[in-house]
Amino acid sequence: MAILTLKDITKKYLFKNSFFSFYSGEIKAVDGVCLELEEGKTLGLVGESGCGKSTLANIILKLIEPTTGEVFFNGKEITQVREKEFRPLRRQIQIVFQDPYSSLSLRLRVKDIIAEPLEACLMEKNKILERVKELIAQVGLGQEYLVRFPHQLSGGQRQRVGIARALATSPRVLVLDEAVSSLDLSTQAQIINLLIRLQEQYKLSYLFIAHDLSLVRFVSDTVAVMYKGIIFEKGPTEMIYDNPAHPYTKLLLNSIPSFEKSLKNRKDRYMIKQDFSLNKSEKFFGCSFYQNCPKPMPCCEKQMPGLKEIGKNHFVSCFCYE
Amino acid sequence: MAKLLEVKNLNTGFHHEGRIIPLVDDVSFFIEKQSILGLVGESGSGKTMTALSLTNLLIDRNCRVDNGRVMLEGKEISLSDENCLKEKRGKEIAYIFQEPTTSLNPVMSIREQIEEVLLMHRTDIERKSIKNFIITQLQAVGIHNSEKKISSFPHQLSGGEKQRVMIAMAMVSRPKLIVADEPTTALDVTIQAQILTLLLELKENFGVSILFISHDLNIVGQISDYIAVMYAGQIVEFSKAKELINCPRHPYTIGLFNCLPNRIKHANVKELSTIQGEVPKAGNFPDGCRFHPRCPKKFDRCSKEMPPLISLKEDQEVRCWLY
Amino acid sequence: MKGLHLCNMKKFLNHRLAVSGAIIILVISVFAISAPLISPYQPDDIAIGQYLLAPSAKHWMGTDILGRDLFSRMAYGARISLIVGLVSVCIAVIQGVFFGAIAGYYGKSVDNIIMRFVDIMLCFPNIFLILALVALLEPNIIIIMVVIGATSWMGIARLVRAEILSLKERDFVKAARACGVSDFKIIIRHLVPNAMAPVIVSATLGVAGAILLESSLSFLGIGVQPPTPSWGNILMDAKLSLGIAWWMTLFPGAAIFITVLGYNLLGEGLRDLLLLRK
Numbered sequence A: 001m002a003i004l005t006l007k008d009i010t011k012k013y014l015f016k017n018s019f020f021s022f023y024s025g026e027i028k029a030v031d032g033v034c035l036e037l038e039e040g041k042t043l044g045l046v047g048e049s050g051c052g053k054s055t056l057a058n059i060i061l062k063l064i065e066p067t068t069g070e071v072f073f074n075g076k077e078i079t080q081v082r083e084k085e086f087r088p089l090r091r092q093i094q095i096v097f098q099d100p101y102s103s104l105s106l107r108l109r110v111k112d113i114i115a116e117p118l119e120a121c122l123m124e125k126n127k128i129l130e131r132v133k134e135l136i137a138q139v140g141l142g143q144e145y146l147v148r149f150p151h152q153l154s155g156g157q158r159q160r161v162g163i164a165r166a167l168a169t170s171p172r173v174l175v176l177d178e179a180v181s182s183l184d185l186s187t188q189a190q191i192i193n194l195l196i197r198l199q200e201q202y203k204l205s206y207l208f209i210a211h212d213l214s215l216v217r218f219v220s221d222t223v224a225v226m227y228k229g230i231i232f233e234k235g236p237t238e239m240i241y242d243n244p245a246h247p248y249t250k251l252l253l254n255s256i257p258s259f260e261k262s263l264k265n266r267k268d269r270y271m272i273k274q275d276f277s278l279n280k281s282e283k284f285f286g287c288s289f290y291q292n293c294p295k296p297m298p299c300c301e302k303q304m305p306g307l308k309e310i311g312k313n314h315f316v317s318c319f320c321y322e
Numbered sequence B: 001m002a003k004l005l006e007v008k009n010l011n012t013g014f015h016h017e018g019r020i021i022p023l024v025d026d027v028s029f030f031i032e033k034q035s036i037l038g039l040v041g042e043s044g045s046g047k048t049m050t051a052l053s054l055t056n057l058l059i060d061r062n063c064r065v066d067n068g069r070v071m072l073e074g075k076e077i078s079l080s081d082e083n084c085l086k087e088k089r090g091k092e093i094a095y096i097f098q099e100p101t102t103s104l105n106p107v108m109s110i111r112e113q114i115e116e117v118l119l120m121h122r123t124d125i126e127r128k129s130i131k132n133f134i135i136t137q138l139q140a141v142g143i144h145n146s147e148k149k150i151s152s153f154p155h156q157l158s159g160g161e162k163q164r165v166m167i168a169m170a171m172v173s174r175p176k177l178i179v180a181d182e183p184t185t186a187l188d189v190t191i192q193a194q195i196l197t198l199l200l201e202l203k204e205n206f207g208v209s210i211l212f213i214s215h216d217l218n219i220v221g222q223i224s225d226y227i228a229v230m231y232a233g234q235i236v237e238f239s240k241a242k243e244l245i246n247c248p249r250h251p252y253t254i255g256l257f258n259c260l261p262n263r264i265k266h267a268n269v270k271e272l273s274t275i276q277g278e279v280p281k282a283g284n285f286p287d288g289c290r291f292h293p294r295c296p297k298k299f300d301r302c303s304k305e306m307p308p309l310i311s312l313k314e315d316q317e318v319r320c321w322l323y
Numbered sequence C: 001m002k003g004l005h006l007c008n009m010k011k012f013l014n015h016r017l018a019v020s021g022a023i024i025i026l027v028i029s030v031f032a033i034s035a036p037l038i039s040p041y042q043p044d045d046i047a048i049g050q051y052l053l054a055p056s057a058k059h060w061m062g063t064d065i066l067g068r069d070l071f072s073r074m075a076y077g078a079r080i081s082l083i084v085g086l087v088s089v090c091i092a093v094i095q096g097v098f099f100g101a102i103a104g105y106y107g108k109s110v111d112n113i114i115m116r117f118v119d120i121m122l123c124f125p126n127i128f129l130i131l132a133l134v135a136l137l138e139p140n141i142i143i144i145m146v147v148i149g150a151t152s153w154m155g156i157a158r159l160v161r162a163e164i165l166s167l168k169e170r171d172f173v174k175a176a177r178a179c180g181v182s183d184f185k186i187i188i189r190h191l192v193p194n195a196m197a198p199v200i201v202s203a204t205l206g207v208a209g210a211i212l213l214e215s216s217l218s219f220l221g222i223g224v225q226p227p228t229p230s231w232g233n234i235l236m237d238a239k240l241s242l243g244i245a246w247w248m249t250l251f252p253g254a255a256i257f258i259t260v261l262g263y264n265l266l267g268e269g270l271r272d273l274l275l276l277r278k
Helices: A053-060 A083-090 A110-120 A125-138 A143-147 A155-167 A185-202 A213-219 A237-242 A247-255 B047-053 B082-088 B110-121 B130-140 B159-171 B189-206 B217-223 B241-246 B251-259 B300-304 C002-006 C009-014 C016-033 C070-106 C108-123 C126-136 C141-150 C154-167 C171-178 C183-219 C231-240 C246-275
Strands: A002-015 A025-038 A042-046 A068-073 A093-096 A173-177 A205-210 A222-227 A230-236 A308-311 A314-316 B003-016 B019-032 B036-040 B063-072 B075-077 B093-096 B177-181 B209-214 B226-231 B234-240 B310-313 B316-318
Touching: A002 A053, A002 A205, A025 A042, A025 A053, A025 A205, A025 A222, A025 A230, A042 A213, A053 A173, A053 A205, A093 A155, A093 C171, A110 A125, A110 A143, A110 A155, A125 A143, A125 A155, A155 A185, A155 C171, A185 A213, A185 B251, A205 A213, A213 A237, A222 A237, A222 A247, A230 A237, A230 A247, A247 B189, B003 B047, B003 B209, B019 B047, B019 B063, B019 B209, B019 B226, B019 B234, B036 B047, B036 B189, B036 B217, B047 B063, B047 B177, B047 B209, B075 B082, B093 B159, B110 B130, B110 B159, B130 B159, B159 B177, B159 B189, B177 B189, B189 B209, B189 B217, B209 B217, B217 B241, B226 B241, B226 B251, B234 B241, B234 B251, C009 C016, C009 C246, C016 C070, C016 C246, C070 C108, C070 C141, C070 C154, C070 C183, C070 C231, C070 C246, C108 C154, C126 C141, C126 C183, C141 C183, C154 C183, C171 C183, C183 C231, C183 C246, C231 C246
Parallel strands: A042 A205, A042 A222, A093 A173, A173 A205, B036 B209, B036 B226, B093 B177, B177 B209
Antiparallel strands: A002 A025, A002 A068, A222 A230, A230 A314, A308 A314, B003 B019, B003 B063, B063 B075, B226 B234, B234 B316, B310 B316
16 A cells, blocks of 8 residues: 555645735646655656655645645545644654755754754653664764764765654655755765665655656656656656656656767757746646647647556556547 | 867865865866867866866965966966966856856846957957847857847746856857856756757867866766866876776776666666765875775775876876776 | 854954954953952042042042042943943843744744834834833833843844744755754754854844943933943033043043944954855
């Protein structure tokens, strides 16, 4: 059974155009997203910056409320639950952030940072230090790091501290919001290996948000491709990477830089005709990829296609497959 | 092919209370005409410092080029003569930086910003035809609808468009060399692929050489004719791109390639291979070979003596005692 | 303070402005603290017939119109002036941080109410508000401190709110919220310490302002009441003998000037060190 299920999640932001209007429009940061995360598996979420990946992460952590839709954790709906009742569940879903520089409070020592979630769930004082020592060893740092401040650590070490904090309350779901994107290549590989090891050890489920497509391929069991708040394609990793169905997925995969591919022989590739930019005032009901699609059809302009299963567990949102 | 730029024994250091912390240490390389040199390395390896040292464009006044010669088309650029350098910057060596958002002035229109560069470096264009020239420039870097875009402000453009404007600005003076410092890092993959193709086209069509700096081995491998790998302020390997990709020699280069997740073809590989340890910080470099604490193939000599750049064959140099 | 580790001592000592400000403040503070030790007379001892004596070996700064030793009055007055300056700024900081933090963190209507209240407070000319309050209440030193504090917290509240608005979007705050840390703890542990740098600068400059304000009030006769000496009311006494006794205006005037200068220098120095770092 899926440990985390998102059902039709939509988050709208209203904005004002002028002083006098009450409101004059809305932006859908996330639009009708359905996802399932299986226990002990990794779901990779890819998409361009500003496509709503982080908004989705915040909704799962209940840091912001979705406009409509439901999030089920372990079969229990959590978006409607009050903060007080939700507190015991909080420790089950944790997050690791992208920027190891802003995700740790500069004024606290490493041991205080890791101890914070434990204090929040009212663990006994004498057990906390023991647990903190255990955690820091698990993420591969020596005990001497406990008394240091974040600014004395390197990027990779900070990210390890971030992981230790997230693991402190023995969560079952870990949201990795671009957790390795800002690290150097050799450090990135170390952190990925650490995450894989921890997943095996604790049966953790990962929501792996990233823009590095080759990395997502390596760590994920299933992949979802997001564009302007909408899931365009989702399915088992190998199926998506070997047989991409949606034109946007094809474009993304084609754009992965690789020293093995030459740029010159890619004349046949798709081109984004217009760079991605938010056009607020326009009302457009068609497929959001319409303007950049290499094979647009008349029906694409009129409405947004729904998700359709084209293979086993392989869903695509495109009229080519209707 | 003829060499456009030659850099010899470049040393740049951070001067602090009588101590010199080396940031760029004995760096030598060359760029051929109409070719791309990829400079790859992890953060803090001195890539950007090397690029800025070429025209002594160091921001911090404690940083100084201590030593080294830079030769453009056989003529030496005097790194201490600020007037001479000002002439070279922008006109013969143009820069493109990582963040297109902060590189453009938010209160000036695109036209004004390009015009500014234009008036400084190009006296051959008549005032009347400036607007048309700018429009053709913008078209050349692939900006659609450039008649309209010319009067827009930076915040009205997307990240990719801004970077294209930056490239247009760099190209206005028809420089001989473009130094592109992580020009695609802040962009999405789809846009990144387009910008890389654009740079290749500029090389083909205008005969410009590019010093392409990036931390991403994949991108550098894709775009470059030559590759220089930097580690801890030094070049550890320099050779033709094909050679380097097919047969990396330095243990660090080999390690970097192995870290790449797209190298893994089999589903049953569970872990990425890594390089143990952390990148050393400037001022804290180990004695001997700077890579030896992390090197899987180290032996006694490595911790005692710093290896020089050893020429294996023409255009291939490695800084390792193994060779 | 723990939060100041970012600005290390060495950098501070290399900063000429900050160090000279600190030295001035130190000297004045020592002068104030050791008032009973160094002053040759009691501040309200009246020596009959010895009024308006020029500075001499017996009376280092001369005597005033009632024959009191000016040096002793200056020393005791320094205590009052400095205490008023410091305590009223403390009150302002506590109030400002409290309201600013709450407004910034909770946002929406809470923010709206607090900030509109701040706007309203800022609409009143400060000195008239204080005049009105002091006229209603009995002017004693505690009332003066509270009134000055209560009318000068708005700037700090705005600073703190702006700082917290940007801080609360940072990942470490999100991480704390995701662990279920209580709002109170997030504010106290994560937000306020990180927002303190501009507050410290503003408070240092604020001490100078408060000392000036107290002097003005005392000069107008509604501040610290005689016979308790403060630099302001010494100056007021000097008003009567302006033409004949230059020492009566010079010493308190200079004292106020130097102290205010010291706090301003220190404030500017701290601004350089804490806020304008790269």
